Structures are given as C-alpha cells and as structure tokens.
Amino acid sequence: MNKLNLAVIYGGTSPERDVSLVSGKEALAALNTDRYTIFQYDPKEGLDALVQDAPTIDVALILLHGSPGEDGSIQGLLDLLKIPYQGAGLLGSAIAMDKILSKQLYTDAGIPTPKAVEIQKGVPFDTAAIVATLGLPLFVKPACGGSSLGMFRVTRQEELNAAVMESLTFDDKVVIEAFIEGIELTCGVLGNDAPEALPVIEIIPEGESPYFDYEAKYTPGATTEICPARITPALTEKAMDLAMQAHRALHLKGYSRTDMILKGEALFVLETNTIPGMTRTSLLPRAAQAAGFSFSALLDRLIELALESGKK
Numbered sequence: 001m002n003k004l005n006l007a008v009i010y011g012g013t014s015p016e017r018d019v020s021l022v023s024g025k026e027a028l029a030a031l032n033t034d035r036y037t038i039f040q041y042d043p044k045e046g047l048d049a050l051v052q053d054a055p056t057i058d059v060a061l062i063l064l065h066g067s068p069g070e071d072g073s074i075q076g077l078l079d080l081l082k083i084p085y086q087g088a089g090l091l092g093s094a095i096a097m098d099k100i101l102s103k104q105l106y107t108d109a110g111i112p113t114p115k116a117v118e119i120q121k122g123v124p125f126d127t128a129a130i131v132a133t134l135g136l137p138l139f140v141k142p143a144c145g146g147s148s149l150g151m152f153r154v155t156r157q158e159e160l161n162a163a164v165m166e167s168l169t170f171d172d173k174v175v176i177e178a179f180i181e182g183i184e185l186t187c188g189v190l191g192n193d194a195p196e197a198l199p200v201i202e203i204i205p206e207g208e209s210p211y212f213d214y215e216a217k218y219t220p221g222a223t224t225e226i227c228p229a230r231i232t233p234a235l236t237e238k239a240m241d242l243a244m245q246a247h248r249a250l251h252l253k254g255y256s257r258t259d260m261i262l263k264g265e266a267l268f269v270l271e272t273n274t275i276p277g278m279t280r281t282s283l284l285p286r287a288a289q290a291a292g293f294s295f296s297a298l299l300d301r302l303i304e305l306a307l308e309s310g311k312k
C-alpha cells in the first residue's frame with residue numbers, strides 16, 4: 001500500500017489551543033507511520049506552509065478545538081485547497097460551533113434542549129425577567145465556546161450580569177440556559193452514509209467541580225467516566241438515537257459527540273462537538289474503544305471516512 005501524505009493540523013489560536021496541542025501530540029504518537037507520511041501544521045505559525053504543500057497532501061486530520069478552527073474556517077480553506085479532511089464540512093462545523101444556532105436546529109428537529117435566552121453584546125437585558133423565565137441556577141455560555149471556557153454556573157440573580165459580561169469577552173453572543181439537574185451523558189457517532197452511535201458514556205465530575213468544567217475535563221482523576229453508562233437499555237437507546245438525530249440536524253459528517261443530561265426519564269441535548277478531544281483517554285476515543293476500535297484504529301477510520309467523503 002502506498003503511504004498517504006497526511007497533514008495533521010493542531011494548535012491554533014483559539015482559547016482551546018492547549019487542549020488541541022495535547023490532542024495533536026497524542027494522535028501523532030498513535031498514528032501508524034507504516035500508513036502515513038506525516039506533515040504537521042500549527043495555524044498559529046501561519047498557514048503558508050500548508051497552502052504551499054497542498055498539492056502533495058492526500059488527506060488532513062484537523063485536531064483544532066474551538067474557534068477559529070473547529071468552526072468551519074479551516075474546513076473552508078481545505079475545501080479550496082481540495083484536501084479531504086475528517087468530520088463535518090464548513091457548514092456543519094459552523095452550525096455546531098454556535099450553541100444558539102444548534103439549539104434552534106435541535107428544536108426544529110424535535111430534539112429536546114434546555115430552555116434558553118440569547119444575549120447579544122450591546123443589547124440591554126433584564127436579569128430579573130431571565131431568572132423569572134429560566135429559574136436558578138443558570139448556565140451562562142459564550143455561543144461559540146468550548147471546554148467550558150467563559151462559562152459560568154450562576155446561582156443568584158445578582159451574579160448574572162457579571163457572568164454575562166465576562167462571557168461576552170469570549171464571544172459577541174451568549175446563551176443563558178436553564179440548569180438541568182441529572183446524570184451527564186455523552187454519545188459519539190461514527191460513519192458517513194450510515195453513521196452509527198458509539199456506546200454512551202456517563203460523566204461524573206468529582207471533588208471541587210460542581211459540573212464538567214475545565215478542571216474536571218483536563219485534570220487527571222477529576223472526573224469519573226463510565227462506559228457504558230449505567231442507565232437502562234431503553235434510555236441507552238434513546239441517548240444513542242438523540243446523538244444520531246443531533247448529528248443529522250446539524251448537517252454533520254464522519255463523526256461527532258453529543259453532550260446530554262438525563263433528568264429522570266427525560267434527555268436534554270446540550271451541544272454537539274464536531275472535533276471532540278482526541279487524546280487516548282478522551283471521551284470519544286474511550287467510547288470507540290468500547291466499540292472495538294483502538295485509538296490508532298479510530299484515527300485510521302476517521303482518515304478513511306475523510307477520503308471516502310472527499311471522493312464524492
């Protein structure tokens with residue numbers, strides 16, 4: 001088999017640069033060098049080298065998290081350069097990056113998502129009215145954020161204004177969401193034409209973290225993750241079905257990972273990640289492992305799916 005020239009793109013300039021550097025490093029260590037000749041690119045250093053090398057590159061693995069990078073911008077550049085890449089295209093990436101747009105599409109598709117209010121920079125808002133509508137606690141999130149950065153769990157009305165102002169430093173749009181108390185789940189989806197849901201993971205933040213915040217996500221041992229989730233077969237099926245529905249509703253491709261909360265028998269979708277964390281112990285690789293894919297086999301599969309969709 002001829003070796004493929006593979007561009008691994010990671011790092012970048014989003015607030016999630018550090019997370020991306022770890023994803024990139026671990027993926028590079030796991031990629032099968034019998035199959036790939038690997039070229040590395042960090043958009044922080046500029047993209048000239050990637051543009052120059054484009055004619056010789058067969059396929060790209062984008063391991064950028066957050067915006068810019070996961071939001072369709074690098075996907076658009078690769079489209080222009082005619083380089084196939086794993087996962088969602090420009091449109092799906094842009095939609096899924098935006099939690100407000102995603103929620104609108106979930107709702108249109110009948111996918112339950114927590115009640116929310118949108119705030120735009122410079123437009124006045126009434127904290128009392130928001131609390132009256134959504135109750136307390138509340139989650140304040142930048143519309144196009146990730147890794148729980150710029151996110152606040154607000155327990156008192158007096159804290160809401162400051163939380164929104166801080167969140168608005170991450171993005172010009174902020175979503176304020178009703179708190180759903182329950183079991184946190186995440187479910188991956190893998191495949192192009194006939195995507196399949198991966199086993200559901202249950203997430204239990206321990207210790208200091210009241211929710212799956214940045215520390216809980218990236219401090220070793222701060223979170224317990226159980227796969228498959230300890231929920232009934234019927235609820236497991238429902239969670240998998242919602243992950244597939246969310247994947248379709250947001251026009252995604254290749255793979256994705258949808259975060260949800262289970263409250264009693266009701267599931268609520270929080271968001272769908274188009275370039276989920278890609279370290280060996282990240283959630284999607286863990287779920288893939290439970291489905292029989294080693295980390296390296298998962299990377300091979302993503303690259304295979306990229307080439308398959310690039311051919312169309």
Ligand SMILES: Nc1ncnc2c1ncn2[C@@H]1O[C@H](COP(=O)(O)OP(=O)(O)O)[C@@H](O)[C@H]1O
Pocket residue numbers: 114139141145146147148149151177178179180181184211212213259261270271
């Ligand atoms: N409405 C909510 N109710 C309960 N917990 C929430 C809610 N929104 C967010 N969270 C908590 O915050 C974490 C991050 O939120 P999420 O919407 O997935 O954004 P991110 O893109 O930062 O991962 C979730 O994994 C969950 O622990």
Ligand SMILES: [Mg+2]
Pocket residue numbers: 147259271
């Ligand atoms: Mg999330």
